[in-house]
Amino acid sequence: MINGLIIILGGILLFGVLYYEKKKNRMPHLITKTTLSLLFVITALLQPHSVPAYYRYLLVGLIFCLVGDVCLALPQRKAFMGGLVVFLVGHVLYILSFSSLIPISHWFSPGVLIIVGISVLIFFWLRPHLKSMLIPVLIYILVITLMASGAWAVFGKSPFQISGRAFILVGSLCFYVSDIFVARHRFVKEECRNRLLGLPLYYTGQFMLAFSVGLLK
Secondary structure (H helix, E strand, O other): OHHHHHHHHHHHHHHHHHHHHHHHHHHHHHHHHHHHHHHOOOOOOOOOOOHHHHHHHHHHHHHHHHHHHHHHHOHHEEEEEHHHHHHHHHHHHHHHHHHOOOOHHHHHOHHHHHHHHHHHHHHHHHHHHHHHHHHHHHHHHHHHHHHHHHHHHHHHOOOOOOOHHHHHHHHHHHHHHHHHHHHHHHHHHOHHHHHHHHHHHHHHHHHHHHOOOHHHH
């Protein structure tokens, strides 16, 4: 019941975020986006915590992502840099949460090679546009690639219930793809389509990760 209400409320707030984004109405957009991001933190808090270590790392990661969302909603370049750092920490915490389910030494698989290959292609696509941001973006790509690889390992090799593992994998991949649209908007071509595609993917990913807390058994 509660999760159903969360999904409905999340859908309404996401519509508001996209609407104010398209209208470039900054203050309502910031308020709506912050509220929606706070909701995925609350979602994790409301789930059963059958795997405490995973829950703790993921919850703190979600909180960092909430802060990152606020930073990215602000127009200043320093805010973007701050958001990049905060999201980087969030991804590290997700990596730690996945490593609590399956050791990093067990993460290697053919699927991981596919993720790494895609990340390499993305880096070379972005590289001509990065200039002074080349090293920060490279570090970010490395970390998010490791995060997606951990999700793949959890899905393929951990002993937990399939629904929880699937939510972790799909949620992480949605987050991964959404960051491609963020990078395209920032470095390649700034257009509304990046937000209209990237934001639903991002929030779908975050809510799936938050719901996964209660699905790991």
